[in-house]
Amino acid sequence: MPPTASLTPLSTGLARASAGLNLCHENAQELFDKRPELDFIQIHPEHVLQEQGGVYRDQLDELRRYYNVILHGFGLSIGSSGPLDREYLLLVRQLLKEHPEAVFSDHFSWSSLSKHHFHDLIPLIQTEETIQYMVERIEETQDIIGSPILLENVSSYMRYKESNFSEIEFINEITKRSGCYVLLDINNIWGNAMNFKEDPWTELSRLRPESVRGYHMAGCTLEKVGAGSLYIDYHREAVHDEVWDLYEQALSLFGPWPTLLEWENNVPPLERTLQEVEKISKRLRPYSLGAEQ
Amino acid sequence: MRSQQIVRLQQQFLTSLHDKPTDWLLDQIIPAPAFKDSGEVLGIYLHRAMARTIDPLHSIYKSLEWLLGETTFETLIEQFYAESLGEPLSAQALATEFVSYLGELKENESIWQKLSANVEVDAQCKFTAAQALVAAAFLDWRCHWVSLMPHQIQVSAETLHKRMHHRSFIWLRPRLNSSSRMCVSGFDLVALNKLVDSNSKNKVVPFCPNGPETFLIHADYDHNVVVRQLSADESRLLNHCDGTHTIASIAHEALFFERTRDQTKQLLSDLIDQGVITALEEKLT
Numbered sequence: 375m376p377p378t379a380s381l382t383p384l385s386t387g388l389a390r391a392s393a394g395l396n397l398c399h400e401n402a403q404e405l406f407d408k409r410p411e412l413d414f415i416q417i418h419p420e421h422v423l424q425e426q427g428g429v430y431r432d433q434l435d436e437l438r439r440y441y442n443v444i445l446h447g448f449g450l451s452i453g454s455s456g457p458l459d460r461e462y463l464l465l466v467r468q469l470l471k472e473h474p475e476a477v478f479s480d481h482f483s484w485s486s487l488s489k490h491h492f493h494d495l496i497p498l499i500q501t502e503e504t505i506q507y508m509v510e511r512i513e514e515t516q517d518i519i520g521s522p523i524l525l526e527n528v529s530s531y532m533r534y535k536e537s538n539f540s541e542i543e544f545i546n547e548i549t550k551r552s553g554c555y556v557l558l559d560i561n562n563i564w565g566n567a568m569n570f571k572e573d574p575w576t577e578l579s580r581l582r583p584e585s586v587r588g589y590h591m592a593g594c595t596l597e598k599v600g601a602g603s604l605y606i607d608y609h610r611e612a613v614h615d616e617v618w619d620l621y622e623q624a625l626s627l628f629g630p631w632p633t634l635l636e637w638e639n640n641v642p643p644l645e646r647t648l649q650e651v652e653k654i655s656k657r658l659r660p661y662s663l664g665a666e667q
Numbered sequence: 668m669r670s671q672q673i674v675r676l677q678q679q680f681l682t683s684l685h686d687k688p689t690d691w692l693l694d695q696i697i698p699a700p701a702f703k704d705s706g707e708v709l710g711i712y713l714h715r716a717m718a719r720t721i722d723p724l725h726s727i728y729k730s731l732e733w734l735l736g737e738t739t740f741e742t743l744i745e746q747f748y749a750e751s752l753g754e755p756l757s758a759q760a761l762a763t764e765f766v767s768y769l770g771e772l773k774e775n776e777s778i779w780q781k782l783s784a785n786v787e788v789d790a791q792c793k794f795t796a797a798q799a800l801v802a803a804a805f806l807d808w809r810c811h812w813v814s815l816m817p818h819q820i821q822v823s824a825e826t827l828h829k830r831m832h833h834r835s836f837i838w839l840r841p842r843l844n845s846s847s848r849m850c851v852s853g854f855d856l857v858a859l860n861k862l863v864d865s866n867s868k869n870k871v872v873p874f875c876p877n878g879p880e881t882f883l884i885h886a887d888y889d890h891n892v893v894v895r896q897l898s899a900d901e902s903r904l905l906n907h908c909d910g911t912h913t914i915a916s917i918a919h920e921a922l923f924f925e926r927t928r929d930q931t932k933q934l935l936s937d938l939i940d941q942g943v944i945t946a947l948e949e950k951l952t
């Protein structure tokens with residue numbers, strides 16, 4: 375049994391060993407019609423903010439009444455030097471009230487500068503100065519929403535000369551000082567290690583075990599660029615076998631946590647994505663018996 | 668405290684997005700080994716930022732893209748992106764900025780000449796290709812707006828019909844579904860919408876031969892967006908369906924156009940069936 379067995383989840387409504395699927399425009403109709411068995415669905419507060427009505431919004435509202443949910447943002451831009459979006463965070467606070475089972479997560483990255491939104495998760499310069507800034511921003515966020523947050527490790531195709539912490543050291547320092555947790559994207563750990571010719575297992579094992587509170591599983595795509603090929607995190611295909619292996623290693627190190635299958639582009643019929651969710655459930659099953667709940 | 672490193676990184680990124688990559692940023696970046704240099708990886712980030720921002724405009728501005736063709740439309744939205752003062756997170760906000768941008772462009776600006784070159788207007792039509800493009804853009808924007816408005820209809824058509832049978836029904840105040848939009852155009856928006864939907868090869872912009880007409884864009888009971896032309900009777904009646912005019916006053920005014928009270932009542936009833944009128948208010952609100 376991993377040493378994290380005694381940790382309790384942030385949320386009260388979800389078991390540690392639960393498997394879910396992201397809700398997106400591409401799969402909403404099928405999820406709405408078929409209502410498969412899922413431990414939870416992941417919704418984006420941005421969709422609630424941006425779509426006041428319409429077919430997708432109606433389906434989202436109906437589905438969030440039907441399923442347990444977790445909240446995952448992509449627009450908070452916590453690492454931005456511009457002010458935090460208070461209106462957005464107050465919506466998150468409201469959604470957390472409506473969904474006591476939910477936690478809110480975003481990313482260790484930045485994606486906007488005041489009115490300019492880049493719709494991408496851009497890596498940060500990993501230094502002491504950035505760590506201190508991130509800690510302040512996380513505390514401010516947690517104060518407004520009234521709950522600890524989870525931040526997800528991102529895929530990155532570049533690093534910066536001024537960085538003097540590795541990605542994992544950077545994450546560890548931030549979680550230690552701010553009290554936020556890690557949403558561990560296994561595919562991003564694997565993809566970054568492949569792209570920078572590092573060992574994914576070593577990277578994974580350096581994380582503070584008590585900081586992990588959730589997992590993301592997704593598929594990345596090998597693409598040719600100027601001087602070779604690298605993995606790009608499109609979320610448009612099935613999870614690679616090596617990423618499943620790494621997930622099993624993560625489970626043995628950090629224990630089971632709610633795990634999400636992300637498939638957002640080239641979304642296949644629901645039946646296919648549910649097969650991937652079942653692969654998660656299968657790996658979580660040994661942990662769902664006994665003291666892990 | 669704001670980190671000077673972060674401020675610098677982000678400002679340099681923004682500058683690079685709208686101009687050419689700055690030397691500082693290129694020097695700062697260590698690309699993954701598969702890239703030939705930092706310019707290549709930065710280019711990917713910068714291109715994704717632009718593509719993801721303007722991409723939703725393709726699915727919103729369908730009529731405009733159909734009229735212009737894919738390549739010219741792409742050039743137009745890239746020019747809009749280069750000139751925009753901010754890139755909003757929400758596609759709706761971006762779509763509003765885009766239609767305002769088009770509406771603000773002066774007819775004599777050179778971009779119109781380039782854009783209009785692809786657009787064919789009927790020889791009988793008094794309006795210009797530039798006007799057709801703006802009409803198409805407004806049509807697209809209105810359809811998008813209607814598709815995203817909350818349209819939970821609180822009262823069913825059946826309930827509304829029952830209330831129309833009450834003896835004091837003439838004091839009720841009909842109201843349009845709040846997501847509906849009425850507009851006037853010299854181009855035939857219904858025909859244009861059909862041509863775009865069927866991706867027709869015929870790209871002559873259809874116009875209204877008897878002068879500008881009134882159109883209604885609304886969502887029906889199944890949430891489908893409907894574009895329809897209004898008759899003079901419908902247009903006069905619906906212009907008063909804002910929840911302030913009673914049926915008594917609407918029917919009275921229609922008498923001046925030789926429409927009996929029964930005819931007005933029938934028209935109201937038809938518009939309820941079509942999901943155009945969705946409320947009968949009792950009080951002035």
Ligand SMILES: [Fe+2]
Pocket residue numbers: 526559590591592636
């Ligand atoms: Fe993820």
